[in-house]
Amino acid sequence: MRTNSINPREDLQAIREIMERSSKFLSLSGLSGIFAGVCALVGAGVAWFIVLDSGNVCFDEYMYGSDGSAGPALRAYLASVSLLVLGLALLGAFYFSLRKARKTGLQFWTNSSRRILIHLLIPLFAGGLFILILLLQQNFVLVASAMLIFYGLSLVNAGKFTFSELHYLGLTEIGLGILAGFFVHQGLLFWAIGFGLMHIIYGAVMYYRHER
Amino acid sequence: MKNPISNLQKVFESRIRLGIMSALMVNETLDFNALKELLALTDGNLASHLKALEQQEIVEVSKQFVGRKPSTTYKATDSGRNLFRQHLAALEKLINNQ
Numbered sequence: 001m002r003t004n005s006i007n008p009r010e011d012l013q014a015i016r017e018i019m020e021r022s023s024k025f026l027s028l029s030g031l032s033g034i035f036a037g038v039c040a041l042v043g044a045g046v047a048w049f050i051v052l053d054s055g056n057v058c059f060d061e062y063m064y065g066s067d068g069s070a071g072p073a074l075r076a077y078l079a080s081v082s083l084l085v086l087g088l089a090l091l092g093a094f095y096f097s098l099r100k101a102r103k104t105g106l107q108f109w110t111n112s113s114r115r116i117l118i119h120l121l122i123p124l125f126a127g128g129l130f131i132l133i134l135l136l137q138q139n140f141v142l143v144a145s146a147m148l149i150f151y152g153l154s155l156v157n158a159g160k161f162t163f164s165e166l167h168y169l170g171l172t173e174i175g176l177g178i179l180a181g182f183f184v185h186q187g188l189l190f191w192a193i194g195f196g197l198m199h200i201i202y203g204a205v206m207y208y209r210h211e212r
Numbered sequence: 213m214k215n216p217i218s219n220l221q222k223v224f225e226s227r228i229r230l231g232i233m234s235a236l237m238v239n240e241t242l243d244f245n246a247l248k249e250l251l252a253l254t255d256g257n258l259a260s261h262l263k264a265l266e267q268q269e270i271v272e273v274s275k276q277f278v279g280r281k282p283s284t285t286y287k288a289t290d291s292g293r294n295l296f297r298q299h300l301a302a303l304e305k306l307i308n309n310q
Contacts, residue, residue, distance in 0.1 A: 012307070014231065018231050021250060022235035022242070
């Protein structure tokens with residue numbers, strides 16, 4: 001009998017499982033997280049040791065430029081360092097994910113990758129604009145906090161379409177961002193922990209769980 | 213009351229065809245290798261089930277070249293999607309009636 005050959009409960013479960021597995025972006029590589037983390041740590045190092053001269057340059061005073069000349073230059077240096085880090089990290093993410101896709105024989109540019117990119121970019125774009133507003137309003141102390149919070153929201157949003165580690169990394173970044181809002185003078189430290197250390201830790205976890 | 217079993221589609225009785233169709237419901241298109249990896253099947257096994265789905269016009273096939281390698285992609289047809297939805301509804305009804 002036909003009714004004996006099907007098990008509706010198991011069938012529905014299998015359908016759900018395959019739909020989930022096939023709609024997630026599984027080419028994301030943990031190595032891109034590690035690479036982004038290293039870039040961020042190097043960037044934070046450059047910012048601290050070179051731009052701020054190991055803390056000899058008082059961040060806040062300089063930022064607001066009491067002498068009126070050094071402030072804008074310093075801000076421009078810090079902004080270029082962070083943009084460079086962002087660019088390198090993004091390139092790394094594409095490179096390592098493309099490599100993983102090739103290795104595992106998965107297609108790289110699929111519906112899932114388009115979906116995850118859009119969900120990642122919406123909060124990230126909003127955050128970028130908000131940070132520009134902060135800069136224009138000369139409200140520099142909350143920049144690190146805003147970066148971490150908006151980046152965390154992006155990851156939580158994109159995490160629905162890939163490995164769950166991304167979701168938890170996002171939550172961690174949001175938490176760090178809120179803390180950075182309280183400790184505004186340690187902005188660079190929180191930035192280094194969030195974008196550097198956490199990327200490396202979560203990237204390594206992802207790599208060992210899914211790519212070995 | 214109408215017998216819910218009458219809406220079950222014979223073509224989806226096979227777990228493999230059910231799996232192929234589940235994947236094609238949430239992805240616009242999938243290529244042969246993606247399906248193969250997703251469902252952990254051999255080439256021959258997957259090809260024969262795809263052929264059956266193609267013959268019943270549940271999936272449509274398009275072939276193109278990616279670089280020098282041929283690539284075959286599959287897509288669920290509208291009628292295939294409808295059949296699958298009917299099948300799902302029938303499965304749910306069966307569970308609720310138990």
